[in-house]
Structures are given as structure tokens and as C-alpha cells.
Amino acid sequence: MTIRHELVMSIILAALGLSLITGGTTAYFTDVFSTDNQITTGSLDLGANKETIFQIEDLVPGDTQESRFELTNDGSVDMKEIILHASYEVVDKGEPNNGDNLGNYILVELLLNQDEEETRIFEKTLSELNDNSMPIVESFPAGDIAKNFTVRLTLVDNGEDQSHFQEDQLELNWEFKAIQQDGDAENGE
Structure with missing residues (x-):
């Protein structure tokens, strides 16, 4: 292997390792809760x-x-x-x-x-x-x-x-x- 080939391979491996590290740390949980609300005004009679x-x-x-x-x-x-x-x-x-x-x-x-x-x-x-x-x-x-x-x-x-x-x-x-x-x-x- 030539130096060029080793350098390309190192960059590819580094990118793959970096993507595995960052990909594993961005996992998160989410939850959504919504409410239905109503507002009415009173009456003066x-x-x-x-x-x-x-x-x-x-x-x-x-x-x-x-x-x-x-x-x-x-x-x-x-x-x-x-x-x-x-x-x-x-x-x-x-x-x-x-x-x-x-x-x-x-x-x-x-x-x-x-x-x-x-x-x-x-x-x-x-x-x-x-x-x-x-x-x-x-x-x-x-x-x-x-x-x-x-x-x-x-x-x-x-x-x-x-x-x-x-x-x-x-x-x-x-x-x-x-x-x-x-x-x-x-x-x-």
C-alpha cells in the first residue's frame, strides 16, 4: 500500500469512526402532550x-x-x-x-x-x-x-x-x- 492509499483509508476510517461516535450520542426520547382548551366569557343580565x-x-x-x-x-x-x-x-x-x-x-x-x-x-x-x-x-x-x-x-x-x-x-x-x-x-x- 502506498502512502496515498493509507492516507485515504485512514480518512475513511476516521470518518466512519466519527459517524459512529456522533450517531450513538444523538439518540434521545421524545414525548408530546396536547390539551384542548375552551374560553368563554360570562354574561351580565x-x-x-x-x-x-x-x-x-x-x-x-x-x-x-x-x-x-x-x-x-x-x-x-x-x-x-x-x-x-x-x-x-x-x-x-x-x-x-x-x-x-x-x-x-x-x-x-x-x-x-x-x-x-x-x-x-x-x-x-x-x-x-x-x-x-x-x-x-x-x-x-x-x-x-x-x-x-x-x-x-x-x-x-x-x-x-x-x-x-x-x-x-x-x-x-x-x-x-x-x-x-x-x-x-x-x-x-
Whole structure:
């Protein structure tokens, strides 16, 4: 054998030895695990047992009318609070009111009835409530029992002539807005 032949043979043997060494050290185990995940959002659903809380006719100064209603959390998300937004419009059908606002004379008292106790939430005139938002419930968990309310409306007798309000009509709108509880930052454990 010539040197050239020995050199080629040595290179081939070295390459074969190197491939056997590296080939034997690259063997490894593998395993794969996959998961199927689902993410859904909750629902915020404020329910009420009535669409009309009051339908009052022939109210005169000094009269008080009372009505009851309930609000429910029909969703899957806890409510942080419920806010009442009140607005009204007076339809002057009788004598001119000359700037006198019927809402100044209608006193609204809202009570929460829970556990056989009445808790006054507020007592204000309609004009004080008009275009204002008032929190009426704090923390209303999903699936909790209904919140029962009593509302009393009184046409205040101011001791003076209120004849200019005769035949007037007041269109009252109450909008209840539920706000979700603050989100939780969990680490997924």
C-alpha cells in the first residue's frame, strides 16, 4: 500500500469512526402532550319583575302611592353595583305652569327590603333625581336572591295653590344599569 492509499483509508476510517461516535450520542426520547382548551366569557343580565313600576292616575297634593318591584342577577357574572338613572318630562295639559316644575313637588323614597328590614336608599324630589345617576345596590352576586324594593311617590302639598298642576302628566323613565364586578387576575393554578 502506498502512502496515498493509507492516507485515504485512514480518512475513511476516521470518518466512519466519527459517524459512529456522533450517531450513538444523538439518540434521545421524545414525548408530546396536547390539551384542548375552551374560553368563554360570562354574561351580565339584570332582570326585573315589572316593566312599569307606576301607573298612577288622579294624584292630588298630599297623596302617596307605593309600588314594589324586584331586580335579579340572571347572568353568570357578579355585579359590582346597580345604578339608577332617572329622567322625566312634564306634559303641561292644564293651566300653564309658568316655570313651576311639577318634579319639585314629587318626593321619591326608595327602600330596599331584605331580611324583613327596610333600608332607605334615598329620599329625593324628582327634580333632584332628574338626569342624575344614583347607586342603589352594591355587590350583587350571580345567582343571589332577588333584591326587593319599595318605592313611594308623594305629591307634596306645599300649603299653597297648586291648581296649575291639574291635568298635567309626568312621564318618568327609570333606567337600571348593572356594572360588572372587577376582574380577577389569577395565575391559573
